[in-house]
Amino acid sequence: MGCQTVSSLRDAQDTFNRAAAAENALRSDLNRPLDGGGSDTMIGLGVVRSGYASALLLLNRITSESADKLRNDQLLGDALTLKALCEWRLGQFSNAVATAQSAQSAASDQLFPRDRALLRALPA
Numbered sequence: 001m002g003c004q005t006v007s008s009l010r011d012a013q014d015t016f017n018r019a020a021a022a023e024n025a026l027r028s029d030l031n032r033p034l035d036g037g038g039s040d041t042m043i044g045l046g047v048v049r050s051g052y053a054s055a056l057l058l059l060n061r062i063t064s065e066s067a068d069k070l071r072n073d074q075l076l077g078d079a080l081t082l083k084a085l086c087e088w089r090l091g092q093f094s095n096a097v098a099t100a101q102s103a104q105s106a107a108s109d110q111l112f113p114r115d116r117a118l119l120r121a122l123p124a
Contacts, residue, residue: 012058019051077110
């Protein structure tokens with residue numbers, strides 16, 4: 001189960017990264033005039049949201065089933081930070097704030113400075 005938990009976290013990270021890359025590409029494309037291709041934009045937005053939602057599903061599963069394993073592997077802070085970011089990107093702001101608070105209280109010793117700063121800034 002330990003390797004599966006780490007593998008699932010890695011999958012969630014990869015899925016989040018792909019969604020973020022797609023979002024960044026879409027944002028840069030929005031700076032160019034659209035050639036009547038508004039549907040392409042909508043499809044792109046759907047792909048981005050689907051990516052964040054997929055990552056969140058993985059994170060919800062592993063943080064609820066394997067929180068102790070993540071804590072023992074010093075990965076709980078990573079998982080909760082990523083979960084909060086997914087929730088925020090999906091517009092689930094109250095969930096994101098709650099997850100950020102949970103990360104700061106339950107895994108404060110496992111948060112990198114960058115993650116700590118993101119979690120503090122998230123409510124704003």
